[in-house]
Amino acid sequence: MWERLKQEIKEAASDLGIDDIGFATADPFLSLKAALEFSRSMGYESGFEEPDIDKRVYPELSLNGAASIISIAVAYPSKMKNPPKSEPGKNRGILARSAWGKDYHHVLREALGKLEALILSKVPEARVESMVDTGVLNDRAVARRAGIGFGGKNGLIISPKWGSWIYLGEMITNIPFPPDSPVTEDCGECTKCLDACPTGALVGDGVLNAQRCVSFLTQTKGLLEDEFMLKIGNRLYGCDTCQIVCPKNRGKHWEHRPELQPDPEVAKPLLLPLLDLSNREFKERFGHSAAAWRGKKPIQRNAVIALGNFKDASAVPKLIDILNNDPRPELRGTAAWALGRIGGNEAMHAIEMALQTEKDDSVISYQQKALSKLRTELSAEQKPERQPGDEPGNHREQKQPRVHYNEVQSPIGTLTLYRTEKGLCLIEFGSFADTEQLSRAWLDKRVPGAELIRSKEALQPAAEQLAEYFTGRRKAFELELDLYGTPFQLKVWKELCSIPYGETASYKDIAERIGQPSAVRAVGGANNKNPISIIIPCHRVIGVSGKLVGYGGGLSIKEQLLALEQGSPE
Secondary structure: OHHHHHHHHHHHOHHHOOOEEEEEEOOOOHHHHHHHHHHHHHOOOOOOOOOOHHHHHOHHHOOOOOOEEEEEEEEOOOOOOOOOOOEOOEOEOEEOHHHOOOOHHHHHHHHHHHHHHHHHHHOOOOOEEEEOOOOOOOHHHHHHHOOOOEEOOOOOEEEOOOEOOEEEEEEEEOOOOOOOOOOOOOOOOOOHHHHHOOOOOEEEOOEEOHHHOHHHHOOOOOOOOHHHHHHHOOEEEOOOHHHHOOHHHOOOOOOOOHHHOOOHHHHOOEHHHHOOOOHHHHHHHHOOOHHHOOOHHHHHHHHHHHHHHHOOHHHHHHHHHHHHHOOOHHHHHHHHHHHHHHOOHHHHHHHHHHHOOOOOHHHHHHHHHHHHHHHHHHHHHHOOOOOOOOOOOOOOOOOOOEEEEEEEEEOOEEEEEEEOOOOEEEEEEOOHHHHHHHHHHHHHHHOOOOEEEEOOOOOHHHHHHHHHHHOOOOOOOOOOEOOOOOHHHHHHHHHHOOOOOOOOEEHHHHHHHOOOOOOHHHHHHHHHOOOOEOOEOHHHEEOOOOOOOOOOOOHHHHHHHHHHHOOOOO
16 A cells, blocks of 8 residues: 555656655664764764754654655756856856755745645545755755665765755655665765865765865855865855766756756856845845845855955955945955955055954954955065075065966867966866866865966867867877876876777776786776876776776766777767
């Protein structure tokens, strides 16, 4: 009887507004309890969670007689059509994809309400308790047990079909539904999310230190540390970096729900106009989005941070106005920080004047730091150019490093290429707009403070050689490379380049060739971190059994590359 009802519910799920649905027992989540206690002991919690750990572990505490839990998933888009671009004087922020469309709390509650009505129409005496992420249960633990997906190293549920671009909700019931089987897939050797996390908030095994997570930090109120403001970049709400880099998400984008599709001017808004929004205007513009739940203050603070990170000189007058007149200390202190990032005499003079009247100690601290930075920079600029025989250090501060980038089209999709003054340093699968956050996070660790400049000319040699490769006219690349890696990684990447065109090798083969036959897993890790795919042919590495294994661009792209090289362009 319950199996039949379960199948009826699954067949009706799409009409209920549900993309995936799974059934689990309501047994206690005992392994979760240990993880929650560990996070609390380490200070990793965000503070937004249910404080009573037992309520998160024992479904019986939420519904007496709990027999099973139904987990639902709703997929949301990962791409934006014709995204507006930042321009000098018209720089833009970005909302996380989970906040692009209608507030997912409402979306999930509507779907769960329809599901509840269906169940009660079939079983009037049934009892249910529905919840989304504001509820007491751990959505991800429920979804994992119910077979929606597996737990990724980024702490998210990754569905084999939908990727991690899904909202989760659940319903506890006293109906003893037969449980579904968990997904047995996992992340394997891949650590892309851990490597790309801007602040190192992913500490391994799916554990998140929320206190360092950019997504959490953008939702907090108050002043942020300099380290975190630099890493926030132009994010106004949330962070998608660990999902963007995930190979399991390659090619996964969902457009079937119109209410979740983004309005580009809301999802990627101009920064300066945000600072003048009244509460009413903020609600009218962003009230439909999950980004509005904390009010306008965090988003306006983050807009000030973004203007500082863009070093947008056109924003100086507005930032000075905030510095002097905004009643919110966190906005005044952040404005001082942003002015310190932008620099210039006008910014320095404004901070000097504001210091004379500021009363808040925390704001004064930020003003003093910004002023010290500006004075140091001005002093360095006033020093004479280094002359022959001068001691190192007695010359003008080094110029800001530059990284040129450009997009190229290929049979496997858009590729974005990056080049330092020394050579090609990074290739991303996808457009610049889609991979910008990921690329900036990677570059921040390798070329700190780099200025990104679009340049077709700088990347022309690489673009031409890639075009020749994809048309079968080139079998080896002749490009200057600027590689960032450990000595072991560099050794592996060099060996990858010795794999002949059209041939393959296993991780074991590579380990033996570099004289470290027991380092097979480490070779896999180095292969995974190759920043210049295709040029350094990590696609030519396969499992020892001959099976294709993971690839940063996705296995389908790996198959295409190998087919091209082996004379099967179809």
